[in-house]
Amino acid sequence: MSHSDLNGDKLWSRSFLSICLCSFFVFITFYILAVTLPAYALDELDGDKNSVGLVTTVFVVAAVIFRPLAGRWLDEMSRRKLVLASLALFGACSLLYLLVPGYTALLALRFVHGIAFGVAATSTSAIVLDLIPNRRKGEGIGYFTLFMSLAMVIGPFLGLSISEHAGYRPLFVFIGAAGMLSLLCGLLIPIPPRAPRPQGENLGRGLLRYFEPKALPISLAGFFLAFAYGALSTFISVYAASIGLTSAASYFFIVFAAMVLLSRPFTGRLYDRRGAHLLVYPGAVLFAAGMLALSAAHSAFGFLLTAALIGLGYGAILPSFQTLAVQSAAPHRGALATSTYFVLFDLGFGLGSFLLGLQAAHTGYRTMYVTGGLIALLSVSSYFLLHHRRQSSAALKAADPVRQD
Structure with a gap:
């Protein structure tokens, strides 16, 4: 019996709210950095104008590569361990922006951060489905994506406001706090077991595994x-x-x-x-x-x-x-x-x-x-x-x- 079956038609459980907030903190970190890092790379790290877009590109490339891998891992290994490991890595990377010594190091950090983002975002988006009652899937996913949309709007506003009025160091302190809050919310999610695979069905070959x-x-x-x-x-x-x-x-x-x-x-x-x-x-x-x-x-x-x-x-x-x-x-x-x-x-x-x-x-x-x-x-x-x-x-x-x- 699934977690959603045990809770009947109740949508706003502690589990659902925790995973929504977890996703919110992951995405607000993403959107804050998306609008502030190019300027930071140019102003503070002497980045090249022609290549400063790489601070976003390497992040997205890493996320795209690891999303299908996360989909496979969710079906093959402990979902709780995968979620918490990705959120721990995401939180650690969020803190490391305070210590970046130069532009090359920033690009390396962005790639690792993109990996953590790809796995964490995919994992929470998949697991939330098991926390939503079957008869309220559309409504539940609607509210879950609403938290992403709010992060999309609040993130750039906060990022630009903090960097403009307080500077980049307080901005990265805020980023680190948001990353660790995503991990804290992840720890509060009782992750239900995955749906059983039909007996005798293999995982497929080639691209079907991903x-x-x-x-x-x-x-x-x-x-x-x-x-x-x-x-x-x-x-x-x-x-x-x-x-x-x-x-x-x-x-x-x-x-x-x-x-x-x-x-x-x-x-x-x-x-x-x-x-x-x-x-x-x-x-x-x-x-x-x-x-x-x-x-x-x-x-x-x-x-x-x-x-x-x-x-x-x-x-x-x-x-x-x-x-x-x-x-x-x-x-x-x-x-x-x-x-x-x-x-x-x-x-x-x-x-x-x-x-x-x-x-x-x-x-x-x-x-x-x-x-x-x-x-x-x-x-x-x-x-x-x-x-x-x-x-x-x-x-x-x-x-x-x-x-x-």
Whole structure:
């Protein structure tokens, strides 16, 4: 009997809150460092302007490499030991920023920190599924991802505020504290045993040991969503300055987060009661419309209105995609499904930031956001072609098993 079965339909248990807070501290550390380390490398470590982006790149590369490995390890070894080891390494790396002597050492630390992040983030995202009641999966994952979204908004604000007003040493003290708090929360999580593997089933060979094929269709849709989102999170402040709305830029993600926060309670319940289609299609339209409107924004009101549209759309799509990825696989392959989804999501984010940034350098930011809106529509197109249509076909065959296509 699973942990969720023992707790009936209760969602907000100590276990669920602990793992949500654990994820929050992991991600707030990630987002604080993402916005402050490039400037730190340039100002304090004499980093090269042409290569300072490596402080983010090596972190993401390490995380992408180790996410599928974490998915496999979760199915093969003690989940508690894996979670606590990754969180201990994450906390230790968070403390070591205080002692970094130079730029090369910083890059080495970033790679190891990325490994810890990839394993810890994948592990908590997989284990939380066993802490959520079966009839409240959509709602539970919605709240879990909400903590990530809050970290995404609060992190950059805190990071820039602390570094600007107090300096980098107090910033790294805060980072170290957040890393250790993630470990403390991890210690409070009673991790349930993994779902049993069917007798006689092997773990597969080659890529099947690291990826869940059934999760690939929805993960590809997530890839396109992340690709478009990469342009939003990376370039919004630069774009705001280019159109004379610098003062509004700091409020963009506050409005974005507020809409995600407001949407999360009812989107999760809608998913559980009506399914994903009711959220994904309107969410994609809102997200794409917001990106296209952003490309034409001229006033602070219009600029922030696009943040509300994009936030509503993102808040509906993201937890839906993650839940579908997990539900596409057998329970005992849930960890692999989770890591498969996040590998493609991380790749989409990284490639989107890089490639759309190259486009912006040649065509301007307005055109870049038009492209981002069109790519967001690719997300819903791939959802329909690779998931919705297949699901409908499978349902027809189940209703009429004699029918042959």
